[in-house]
Amino acid sequence: MNNKKLVIFILLIIVLAVFTNIKQGQLFALLNPTQTNFTTHVEGDHFPLILHDPSGIQYTLAAPPQRLISTTLATDHILSDLVPQQRLVGVSSYVDYPSLSNIVDFYDPSIIRAQTEIESILSRQPDLVFVASYSNPETVRYLLRTDIAVVRLSEFNTFNDIINNIELVAAVTDSQSQANSIIKDLRARLSFIKQQVSTLQKPRVLYYDLNGYSVGGNALMDEAINISGGINVAQGQIPDGEHKISEELAISLQPDVIIMNDWVFNQSQGQASPADILINKKAWANVPAVLNKQVYAVPGTWLRSVSQHRIKGVEAIASILHPNISQYDENNHAQ
Numbered sequence: 001m002n003n004k005k006l007v008i009f010i011l012l013i014i015v016l017a018v019f020t021n022i023k024q025g026q027l028f029a030l031l032n033p034t035q036t037n038f039t040t041h042v043e044g045d046h047f048p049l050i051l052h053d054p055s056g057i058q059y060t061l062a063a064p065p066q067r068l069i070s071t072t073l074a075t076d077h078i079l080s081d082l083v084p085q086q087r088l089v090g091v092s093s094y095v096d097y098p099s100l101s102n103i104v105d106f107y108d109p110s111i112i113r114a115q116t117e118i119e120s121i122l123s124r125q126p127d128l129v130f131v132a133s134y135s136n137p138e139t140v141r142y143l144l145r146t147d148i149a150v151v152r153l154s155e156f157n158t159f160n161d162i163i164n165n166i167e168l169v170a171a172v173t174d175s176q177s178q179a180n181s182i183i184k185d186l187r188a189r190l191s192f193i194k195q196q197v198s199t200l201q202k203p204r205v206l207y208y209d210l211n212g213y214s215v216g217g218n219a220l221m222d223e224a225i226n227i228s229g230g231i232n233v234a235q236g237q238i239p240d241g242e243h244k245i246s247e248e249l250a251i252s253l254q255p256d257v258i259i260m261n262d263w264v265f266n267q268s269q270g271q272a273s274p275a276d277i278l279i280n281k282k283a284w285a286n287v288p289a290v291l292n293k294q295v296y297a298v299p300g301t302w303l304r305s306v307s308q309h310r311i312k313g314v315e316a317i318a319s320i321l322h323p324n325i326s327q328y329d330e331n332n333h334a335q
Contacts (some may be wrong), residue, residue, distance in 0.1 A: 029129050038133050038154040039164075042171050043078055049172065051149055064174035065127035071114055071139075073100060074153060075130040077307035078166055080106055081182055084174040089124040099263045102301050103311040118142045128172060156306040157241075158223055160189060163221065165307065190227060190312050191330050193318045196325040197229025202324040205230035206255035206289070207303075208220035210274050212244045220310060221303070228318035251287055258289040259305065259317060262297030273297045296320050 008163045008257050043050040051059040068083070070076045079088065080103050089153045090112045094100050097111035114120050116136040121129060126148055133154035143150050151172055155161040163183050170179030205225045208217050215221040215232070218240035225232045233253040234291075238245055261276040275297040302313035318325060 059084040203256040261300035
């Protein structure tokens with residue numbers, strides 16, 4: 001019976017593909033369970049550019065698009081340093097959330113804060129829309145059926161991913177020189193930290209959220225801890241990426257330092273810092289980080305960003321783990 005259901009399901013997909021004019025290559029891409037990278041590929045070094053969506057759909061950009069919509073916070077941040085605001089007709093609805101965004105009130109109020117509803121996007125008549133692997137799938141599917149160019153970002157696990165995303169956004173918006181400056185600064189700041197901590201003792205670090213989430217390997221937080229001169233105690237103990245873990249497991253890891261998110265809403269109405277809350281939990285009393293008062297709350301907008309602003313989180317962690325290292329002075333390192 002299960003086999004029959006599987007056959008019927010596959011036949012329905014094929015029929016749907018035919019009626020929506022999906023090419024054979026697109027169908028294979030959609031059925032390929034091993035495909036995890038859904039980032040748009042750009043063909044060409046100069047305009048006109050051809051955009052290849054992972055579904056197999058192609059778009060041609062004859063000239064740099066002038067009416068851009070960003071539906072993700074990551075591209076809100078990236079675009080803020082790449083193009084003039086006049087080219088933005090929409091940014092994500094999260095861009096002004098103090099608990100999430102590093103650029104609150106940056107964009108002019110006349111620029112619509114786009115919801116994920118397709119009507120909100122189409123009403124602005126964009127030339128190009130930025131989405132991500134976590135965007136509303138219904139919205140993305142509808143956009144792919146229009147003539148509007150779509151750029152998808154899907155990789156956010158390393159600083160190389162962040163740099164690749166910046167380069168992609170720059171390529172389709174014709175802002176490579178601005179991107180080069182951002183990337184040069186990012187690399188210089190990362191190198192500055194690595195050089196200082198390379199010979200220092202590495203404390204055992206746990207990233208932990210009060211909701212019970214931590215991060216294993218193959219994740220930006222894991223890389224940030226390593227770059228900052230620490231050892232991620234959750235790596236190898238939990239699967240790669242971010243996962244909710246039991247309090248018992250978190251305690252058993254016995255970290256020397258605990259890094260937590262300090263969200264803006266934690267500070268409202270006199271709420272205690274997440275670090276203070278954790279320190280006062282009896283179950284954590286014998287954890288080395290608690291015994292030695294090495295529990296810290298860092299702004300969540302730095303720790304969670306998947307844009308160029310993520311470097312602030314790395315610098316904050318590095319300063320916590322190694323208080324005597326120097327702070328990066330952009331003026332002294334500019335070339």
